[in-house]
Amino acid sequence: MIAEIGLAVLWMAAALAMLQLIAGGLxxxxxxxxxxxxVRPVAVMQGVLVLVAFGALVTLxxxxxxxxxxxxxxxxxxxxxxxxxxxxxxxxxxxxxxxVTIMAVAGxxxxxxxxxxxxxxxxxxxxxxxxxxxxxxxFLLIASNPFARLQEPVDDGQGLNPLLQDVGxxxxxxxxxxxxxxxxxxxxFAVGALVTRNxxxxxxxxxxxxxxxxxxxxxxxxxxxxYWAYYTLGWGGWWFWDPVExxxxxxxxxxxxxxxxxxxxxxxxxxxxxxxxxxVVAFSMSMVGTFLVRSGILTSVHxxxxxxxxxxxxxxxxxxxxxxxxxxxxxxxxxxxxxxxFSFLSREASLVFNNVxxxxxxxxxxxxxxxxxxxxxxxxxxxxxxxxxNPVSAIFAFPMLLVMAVGPMLRWRKDRLDGERARxxxxxxxxxxxxxxxxxxxxxxxxxxxxxxxxxxxxMASGLVPASLLPLVGRNLRRTPxxxxxxxVAHLGLAVALFGMASESAFTTERLAALSIGETRDVGxxxxxxxxxxxxAGPNYTALEASVTARYExxxxxxxxxxxxxxxxxxxxxxxxxxxxxxxGQLYTVLGEQGDDGRWQMRFWWKPFVxxxxxxxxxVALGGFLALLGRVAADVRRLVAKDKIAWRRMRQGR
Amino acid sequence: xxHKSAFALAATLALVLSAPVALPVLAQEGAPSAxxxxxxxxxxxxxxxxxxxxxxLRCVMCQSQSIADSDAPIAxxxxxxxxxxxxxxxxxxxxxxxxxxxxGDYVSFTPxxxxxxxxxxxxxxxxxLLAGLLLRxxxxxxxxx
Numbered sequence: 001m002i003a004e005i006g007l008a009v010l011w012m013a014a015a016l017a018m019l020q021l022i023a024g025g026l027x028x029x030x031x032x033x034x035x036x037x038x039v040r041p042v043a044v045m046q047g048v049l050v051l052v053a054f055g056a057l058v059t060l061x062x063x064x065x066x067x068x069x070x071x072x073x074x075x076x077x078x079x080x081x082x083x084x085x086x087x088x089x090x091x092x093x094x095x096x097x098x099x100v101t102i103m104a105v106a107g108x109x110x111x112x113x114x115x116x117x118x119x120x121x122x123x124x125x126x127x128x129x130x131x132x133x134x135x136x137x138x139f140l141l142i143a144s145n146p147f148a149r150l151q152e153p154v155d156d157g158q159g160l161n162p163l164l165q166d167v168g169x170x171x172x173x174x175x176x177x178x179x180x181x182x183x184x185x186x187x188x189f190a191v192g193a194l195v196t197r198n199x200x201x202x203x204x205x206x207x208x209x210x211x212x213x214x215x216x217x218x219x220x221x222x223x224x225x226x227y228w229a230y231y232t233l234g235w236g237g238w239w240f241w242d243p244v245e246x247x248x249x250x251x252x253x254x255x256x257x258x259x260x261x262x263x264x265x266x267x268x269x270x271x272x273x274x275x276x277x278x279x280v281v282a283f284s285m286s287m288v289g290t291f292l293v294r295s296g297i298l299t300s301v302h303x304x305x306x307x308x309x310x311x312x313x314x315x316x317x318x319x320x321x322x323x324x325x326x327x328x329x330x331x332x333x334x335x336x337x338x339x340x341x342f343s344f345l346s347r348e349a350s351l352v353f354n355n356v357x358x359x360x361x362x363x364x365x366x367x368x369x370x371x372x373x374x375x376x377x378x379x380x381x382x383x384x385x386x387x388x389x390n391p392v393s394a395i396f397a398f399p400m401l402l403v404m405a406v407g408p409m410l411r412w413r414k415d416r417l418d419g420e421r422a423r424x425x426x427x428x429x430x431x432x433x434x435x436x437x438x439x440x441x442x443x444x445x446x447x448x449x450x451x452x453x454x455x456x457x458x459x460m461a462s463g464l465v466p467a468s469l470l471p472l473v474g475r476n477l478r479r480t481p482x483x484x485x486x487x488x489v490a491h492l493g494l495a496v497a498l499f500g501m502a503s504e505s506a507f508t509t510e511r512l513a514a515l516s517i518g519e520t521r522d523v524g525x526x527x528x529x530x531x532x533x534x535x536x537a538g539p540n541y542t543a544l545e546a547s548v549t550a551r552y553e554x555x556x557x558x559x560x561x562x563x564x565x566x567x568x569x570x571x572x573x574x575x576x577x578x579x580x581x582x583x584x585g586q587l588y589t590v591l592g593e594q595g596d597d598g599r600w601q602m603r604f605w606w607k608p609f610v611x612x613x614x615x616x617x618x619x620v621a622l623g624g625f626l627a628l629l630g631r632v633a634a635d636v637r638r639l640v641a642k643d644k645i646a647w648r649r650m651r652q653g654r
Numbered sequence: 655x656x657h658k659s660a661f662a663l664a665a666t667l668a669l670v671l672s673a674p675v676a677l678p679v680l681a682q683e684g685a686p687s688a689x690x691x692x693x694x695x696x697x698x699x700x701x702x703x704x705x706x707x708x709x710x711l712r713c714v715m716c717q718s719q720s721i722a723d724s725d726a727p728i729a730x731x732x733x734x735x736x737x738x739x740x741x742x743x744x745x746x747x748x749x750x751x752x753x754x755x756x757x758g759d760y761v762s763f764t765p766x767x768x769x770x771x772x773x774x775x776x777x778x779x780x781x782x783l784l785a786g787l788l789l790r791x792x793x794x795x796x797x798x799x
Contacts, residue, residue: 235723242718344793352792356785367777380770383712385720385763392778396785449702510705512692575725592692592725601692 006056024127047108086170125192182214223617350407436463457502482630490623497616691730
């Protein structure tokens with residue numbers, strides 16, 4: 001019964017989305033004015049209905065309804081509750097339903113609270129949003145119905161891939177989806193502004209929180225996904241340039257550019273066409289990301305669908321959405337004036353430079369990700385991996401990081417670096433640059449066998465850390481706006497993450513060892529000893545657990561428990577690594593198989609400063625959050641002030 | 655991924671794609687003929703050279719994992735092969751070419767300069783040119799926007 005209700009409600013929501021699109025579209029013409037009043041309530045209702053449909057699917061998974069095909073294929077009655085819930089979106093149909101749910105709920109939210117924008121623009125925005133949603137509704141209802149029943153109920157389900165039964169991963173896809181959908185809202189605003197010829201600061205201010213929010217979620221999602229890969233895959237790698245990872249990196253790069261551009265538009269009324277273009281690019285990248293992950297064109301743990309019909313459907317959706325967006329941009333771009341001007345040496349100019357560099361990196365990642373698919377279709381399989389992506393993206397990344405240190409110190413519109421400004425801006429920046437050079441020379445002299453990119457990364461990070469703090473110098477810290485704090489924390493986070501990445505690739509010590517019980521090995525500054533083995537049982541797996549004692553430079557012993565786990569439903573194994581974190585790095589231990597001679601294959605890594613990668617990533621997200629908090633607080637203050645004025649006027653009888 | 659659960663699926667796929675070359679190696683699976691699959695070379699310089707090469711070689715049964723990142727048996731065999739050859743003094747690029755002959759270009763994460771890969775190398779140049787044009791359009795003529 002619940003499945004049928006879910007499906008019926010989903011159809012109703014799709015019908016409302018159609019109504020939202022038609023009413024919104026017609027109301028832009030003079031003869032359809034009255035229809036405008038329909039759009040907001042319909043958008044809210046659509047959000048509510050989809051939420052009900054999604055709730056129905058979650059209920060089916062929680063109760064493990066074994067007459068529903070999706071539940072049977074992806075769940076199992078013996079799974080812990082949290083993974084039953086996460087199983088809802090750990091598959092193709094469920095994740096697409098999650099996508100439209102987030103989208104419709106976000107649309108309802110916009111319809112409820114957004115009052116700053118001109119009403120016509122907002123209606124056009126909601127109509128654009130409905131247009132995108134309709135594509136996904138069609139996809140769900142025609143090609144991948146999540147509520148389909150089986151002819152005969154079965155005894156139990158197939159279960160979920162053990163690699164995916166991880167709390168971190170359970171919330172990884174929703175996090176990224178919120179990011180993707182946030183960009184779709186930003187894109188709808190851009191469409192609304194283009195259609196009603198209203199690209200200006202008001203539109204940018206309405207769009208900015210959505211871009212910021214999406215960007216925060218994408219940052220957190222990418223950081224968490226990278227840490228998940230690091231501790232689950234059991235070989236200490238944290239980024240593989242896997243197409244699925246690239247699918248989340250590309251929207252992030254575009255969103256980063258958009259975020260900076262929309263801020264310039266909101267506060268300086270410059271970069272109008274740029275901002276709209278980046279909005280289109282950012283949304284296109286989230287569609288490309290969805291296509292890569294969901295169409296089954298790649299085969300990996302992430303790509304659950306292997307049905308070419310669906311792939312074609314998503315590709316068609318991608319072509320329609322991006323194609324019509326670009327066409328609209330092409331038609332209307334000439335009507336968007338550039339906005340305020342600025343000189344070569346200004347904060348706007350440095351932002352433009354970095355936006356171009358971000359787009360450069362984006363282009364490289366896009367080409368490197370898609371080109372192997374192109375050659376494969378021509379019958380040749382090639383691989384593009386770190387040896388390509390790292391150096392080629394560095395061509396754009398290093399100049400960008402340099403400008404990132406300088407830009408925040410410059411004035412808006414026009415700056416001159418002589419006299420007083422030279423003392424305040426050029427000197428401190430030169431000192432940071434000098435520090436970077438000293439570190440580079442030091443690293444090259446002391447550490448041999450270190451390759452160029454990690455050495456440059458460490459040097460760059462050492463200069464960037466103080467440089468990113470410079471905008472705070474001479475400010476009253478208690479009165480510094482949240483937005484400035486956000487910028488400083490995010491830029492600092494980037495420097496911290498860069499340091500972690502460079503240090504990991506430069507200084508990691510690897511030790512593969514076959515150990516008998518009681519044997520000891522050195523791993524960099526650590527001594528590790530295999531103390532014993534014990535069988536343990538988890539909720540839906542059995543495991544062998546090793547006891548490993550580790551001492552840092554002969555210090556106090558610390559016990560770690562790496563596990564090798566076996567799952568029955570579905571059958572599979574997982575190496576649960578055990579990590580030991582110190583302020584200066586992480587000891588990574590993995591239990592492998594037992595050799596013929598009875599010794600245990602163990603793998604150890606000492607990775608100096610590796611946690612900084614994720615600490616830095618979270619700092620970047622925190623910076624975004626601070627900025628968002630500052631913007632929202634300012635909006636709320638403005639609203640309250642407006643209400644107060646209105647109330648006083650009313651009381652004075654005016 | 656490099657995990658055994660995904661291995662069956664990946665193995666089927668890889669078999670279809672590279673059957674003639676992959677079969678002989680599969681036959682050795684688990685055989686003691688891979689002494690360096692989970693053992694490092696005693697000479698740290700040689701091990702570093704082997705590692706530097708291994709991280710740029712794809713485990714052909716996995717998704718986007720290098721042979722230095724994978725539990726798949728074939729990755730172990732390839733690691734052993736690489737370490738043995740490095741220990742014998744062979745040049746890393748020579749080993750890469752030998753593996754490419756056996757498994758095709760797919761095995762190398764470093765794209766080889768060949769007619770089919772030219773867009774990969776043209777892309778950065780084209781993007782740099784485009785970036786230059788864009789920036790010149792904005793800043794080239796004094797203070798025009």
